[in-house]
Amino acid sequence: MAAPVSTTERQRAGLLDRRLLFVTGKGGVGKTTVAAGLALYAAEHGRRTLVCEMDAKGDVAAYFETGPTSFAAREVFPSLWAMSMDTEASLREYLRLNLRIPVVGRIGPLAKAFDFVATAAPGVREILTVGKFCYEVRERHYDLVVVDASATGHIVGQLAAPQAINDLVKVGLIRSQTDWILDILSDAATTGLVIVTTPEEMPVNETIELAGKVATETSVELAAVIVNRVLPELFGRSEETVFNDLCRPAVSAELKKLVHDDPGPVLDAARLAVTLRRTRAEHLERLRGGIDPAVPMMYLPFLFTRLHGLRTLRQVALSLGEELAS
Amino acid sequence: MMAKRSPAKSELRRASLDGLMASKEIVVACGPGGVGKTTTAAAAAAMAAAHIGGKVLVLTVDPARRLADALGLEGIGNTERRVPEETFLAAGVKPRGELWAAMLDTKESWDSLIRLHAPDDRTRDEILSNPLYLNISSRFVQSHDYIAMERLFEIHAGGIYDLIVVDTPPTRNALDFLDAPERMAEFFSSRLLRWLIVPYRSRLVNFASKPFYQIADRILGTQFLEDVAQFFVLFQSMYDGFVERAHAVHRLMADRRTSFIVVSTLEAVPLREAEFFAQALKDRRLHLGAIVLNKVLPAYLRDPQGAAVAEKLRDRADELADAIAPKVSSGDVSQIRRVLSEVGRSYLDYRVVAQREAEQQAELATVPEALVSVPYFETDVYDLAGLLRLGEQLWGS
Numbered sequence: 001m002a003a004p005v006s007t008t009e010r011q012r013a014g015l016l017d018r019r020l021l022f023v024t025g026k027g028g029v030g031k032t033t034v035a036a037g038l039a040l041y042a043a044e045h046g047r048r049t050l051v052c053e054m055d056a057k058g059d060v061a062a063y064f065e066t067g068p069t070s071f072a073a074r075e076v077f078p079s080l081w082a083m084s085m086d087t088e089a090s091l092r093e094y095l096r097l098n099l100r101i102p103v104v105g106r107i108g109p110l111a112k113a114f115d116f117v118a119t120a121a122p123g124v125r126e127i128l129t130v131g132k133f134c135y136e137v138r139e140r141h142y143d144l145v146v147v148d149a150s151a152t153g154h155i156v157g158q159l160a161a162p163q164a165i166n167d168l169v170k171v172g173l174i175r176s177q178t179d180w181i182l183d184i185l186s187d188a189a190t191t192g193l194v195i196v197t198t199p200e201e202m203p204v205n206e207t208i209e210l211a212g213k214v215a216t217e218t219s220v221e222l223a224a225v226i227v228n229r230v231l232p233e234l235f236g237r238s239e240e241t242v243f244n245d246l247c248r249p250a251v252s253a254e255l256k257k258l259v260h261d262d263p264g265p266v267l268d269a270a271r272l273a274v275t276l277r278r279t280r281a282e283h284l285e286r287l288r289g290g291i292d293p294a295v296p297m298m299y300l301p302f303l304f305t306r307l308h309g310l311r312t313l314r315q316v317a318l319s320l321g322e323e324l325a326s
Numbered sequence: 327m328m329a330k331r332s333p334a335k336s337e338l339r340r341a342s343l344d345g346l347m348a349s350k351e352i353v354v355a356c357g358p359g360g361v362g363k364t365t366t367a368a369a370a371a372a373m374a375a376a377h378i379g380g381k382v383l384v385l386t387v388d389p390a391r392r393l394a395d396a397l398g399l400e401g402i403g404n405t406e407r408r409v410p411e412e413t414f415l416a417a418g419v420k421p422r423g424e425l426w427a428a429m430l431d432t433k434e435s436w437d438s439l440i441r442l443h444a445p446d447d448r449t450r451d452e453i454l455s456n457p458l459y460l461n462i463s464s465r466f467v468q469s470h471d472y473i474a475m476e477r478l479f480e481i482h483a484g485g486i487y488d489l490i491v492v493d494t495p496p497t498r499n500a501l502d503f504l505d506a507p508e509r510m511a512e513f514f515s516s517r518l519l520r521w522l523i524v525p526y527r528s529r530l531v532n533f534a535s536k537p538f539y540q541i542a543d544r545i546l547g548t549q550f551l552e553d554v555a556q557f558f559v560l561f562q563s564m565y566d567g568f569v570e571r572a573h574a575v576h577r578l579m580a581d582r583r584t585s586f587i588v589v590s591t592l593e594a595v596p597l598r599e600a601e602f603f604a605q606a607l608k609d610r611r612l613h614l615g616a617i618v619l620n621k622v623l624p625a626y627l628r629d630p631q632g633a634a635v636a637e638k639l640r641d642r643a644d645e646l647a648d649a650i651a652p653k654v655s656s657g658d659v660s661q662i663r664r665v666l667s668e669v670g671r672s673y674l675d676y677r678v679v680a681q682r683e684a685e686q687q688a689e690l691a692t693v694p695e696a697l698v699s700v701p702y703f704e705t706d707v708y709d710l711a712g713l714l715r716l717g718e719q720l721w722g723s
Contacts, residue, residue: 027359
């Protein structure tokens, strides 16, 4: 594994100056949203961008209001291409490019057999997927490749796969191929990992744990931690005293007279908002304490919007842009 | 039991888990990641132990540290531990039964499975020290799915518990663990696997006649393929035991004594996944006992009068602040003004989300026997008292 270069020795590469970004995070934190938002932001700023879904659930397609994505990249927005990973298609491409074996027709049985080998030797399958992204980077087909990667539980295995293969496989084509893949992955100016989290207990725990594992078990640099769904702060300490005053029966009764209706639900809602924000602030504090201060941390606001789609995605991209500029 | 077809809203709100927890032997909590599956499973088990009685076990996969501490699970791996009665008493409940808890240690479970099925000590030791086995048992994702179900089977077969509540591992695809036992059986009986092993067994085989082997050899190298083959040869000695066991695990899942609860939030993405999951259970003829909707925003956020008040607070903050200032003992008028408009604005913000969620709930395509809504808890649940408080929401009044 390449010796990690301390950030004090060099300038950390800007997030979007890199060419390959793996976006990970615990299930449910908005990993796909952030990956798609990053890709949209990059594309809108003139970079030819590829966004790839590892698990084809069709969420990326939904964000760009297009049909389902496939292994063949498709332009879904000016300068923005989307694809989804497919092991069989990837194997086919691999065979064509590396073994010069043109594979016509279905390779189902072969892919299935390959699946079995991959089952016994984790890393073989990952080589096909991670290798595909590195290939796109090496061939300079795009300025930026954003991968909506596996969830936190599996990302280390995936990123460490080329190294694991190097250890397990002594000879053969894959062995000779892992070297250039490792070069791309361990070059911090080219490749980075983004962990998406929310200011909640489990996502924060997993983020801190993952940041440690990434540093010790892979050669990929942690490029940023993006905290999603940060709740707005309603008011500061002294204003909170005012708010508590407003909630006193005598005052809220007066307020009721003024607005001709019970302000109870509205005051309850504000209390809920304040408590939620406070609980999350504690987790956020813990997160800051658990991550290397050199790693940029960005914050995306909780979106009080209707449904998911391009409209939501635009707001995410906008917030990301503000964070990247600051 | 409730009518299956479109029950009225009021009925839905009354729906609860207690009937299910009192009549089943196994309850599996499943659903998308990050929705509170672990906490829901633990809360349901705690409630069953407290109010129904008997020996209840919660088998959990990856609890938050504070919750693990609360259940006394820290660093004990596969061992089942009883949550002391004193802990219940401290939470203000005299339990009718016992609550036990165990965590799933994938590596340890695999090892004990190998010990169970290995034909002799030599094979057992060879497998346990095989580098590919080490990789599979500790890293391979699908192995988690299988082992969780396998361990459940083993505990159930022990006949010690009246009810076992299982929290499922986060899966790449929600369906993986449902199919894991069958897939494991299929894997061991597949012709492809035998085909892969043949060249290793017999040097007489003509490599050139096997296109797959030829390609695989060029990609992976002969040595590595032989390692793989050797591993499978070792594993095959356990074939019968494994396949039989995998089928048995599958039968247990489909048994009437087993029920599934799908846990979700009302956010669009998790809910879509949860619905997909509920459908998958139906397709497989597995019993969907309930859908639990977590972190549901309070109904007062959808109150039309509330919205009208909030708008007034936001839009007429100046005038209201001036009028109310004499009654407020702290802060100046400008602060009161800001607080009033913030309070109004915040309500209207949350209202958008609450309305969206209510709509999502109304549109739920699959309506199971029970649909339970659990409100947003203002603080994290990290002790037994918290679990029981959450559990009250799952229970009928």
